[in-house]
Amino acid sequence: MKVAVFSSKPYDNTYLTQANRERHELVFHEIALKPSSVPLAQGCTAVCCFVNDQLDAEVLNALAEQGVKLIALRCAGFNQVDLDTARALNITVARVPEYSPHAIAEHTLALILTLNRQLHRSHYRVRENDYSLNGLLGFDLYGKTVGVIGVGKIGRVFAHIMLSLGCRVVAYDPYPNEALQTEGVEYIALEELWPRADIISLHCPLTTDNYHLINAEALTKMKPGVMLINTGRGGLIDTKAVITGLKSRQVGYLGLDVYEEEGDLFFEDHSSQLLQDDVFARLLTFPNVVITGHQAFFTQEALTAISETTLENIDGFEQGDLTRLHKVE
Ligand code: NAI
Secondary structure (H helix, E strand, O other), rough: OEEEOOOOOOOHHHHHHHHHOOOOOOEEEEOOHHHHHHHOOOOOOOEOOOOOOEEEEHHHHHHHHOOEEEEEEEOOOOOOHHHHHHHOOOOEOOHHHHHHHHHHHHHHHHHHHHHHOHHOOOOOOOOOOOOOOOOOOOOOOOEEEEEEEEHHHHHHHHHHHHOOOOOOOEEEEEOOOHEEEHEEEEEEOOOHHHHOOEEEEOOOOOOOOOOOOOOOOHHHOOOOOOOEEOOOOOHHHHHHHHEEEEEEEEOOEEEOOOOHHHHHHHOOOOOOHHHHHHHHHHHHOOOOOOEEOOOOOOOHHHHHHHHHHHHHHHHHHHOHHHHHOOOOO
């Protein structure tokens, strides 16, 4: 099958080519999928896309006109796809439901430790021959309460990590997991989680119901100085409300791997350009904010698994074998 791979970086080319083992014709495009790049999918039965490719009604209609029948997402989240339109156009959407929950959970811990022990600041101090400790005071994670919102594959691994550090783990998920409860995770309502957690970490998908879950009202209910971590999806946080919270010190620390307007920024080198996003620019001024550019998934193990499952999805679609296709329903 001929597949147009969009938003493709050198590492995508390497891992997908390796997983393909010359089964399909993969045509790599560094450009993101958007209305102007749709013609690059001419003659392809499938497009392979990532988190910030545009898959709204306009693009899906244009793809369908060109004969595209499969969207093979090389990510877990599918909030960027207009599923109703895809269904109406009879375009199958497949994703990679699981690749390495450890990659994201471990990156979440990295953000927590960096913020708490101020590694982002101490690294530069030492390089400046400055070994003073003023302003670098951290706290023991041991005994602290961590609130996990969304305890699926990633949230579960993250909860285990935090339990192993001696934290109390409280969680909110509409579908509590009994096994986790016996392991020490306490499921509570969101209203109870806000005031109890010292650290809140988001691991749920972005849906129409939880857009701006962390908003001005929720922030007022949290512990003063709370640490917020988002490796889920940018839209889960009302960034302007969090900036207000950072200014008043209601939010003590903010760790982000995702940002609601990341589509125009992340995965590209903009170092020779001027930053146009004033909200993002304001975030960058806070010493207690650490941002990574959607890199939580970025491990060798995850890239291998993502590529293998993506090719498996393409095989499954081509052969009409639904057992090999991780279809988004
Ligand atoms: P999953 O589907 O295994 O788990 C999601 C959990 O969230 C489920 O237990 C579900 O019941 C729960 N949930 C759904 N709506 C909720 C709500 N409104 N409030 C609380 N919980 C809710 O998904 P997985 O694999 O754990 O991934 C979670 C999210 O992490 C993905 O949807 C994606 O957005 C994000 N992600 C981020 C990556 C990164 O590189 N930063 C990489 C991979 C995923």
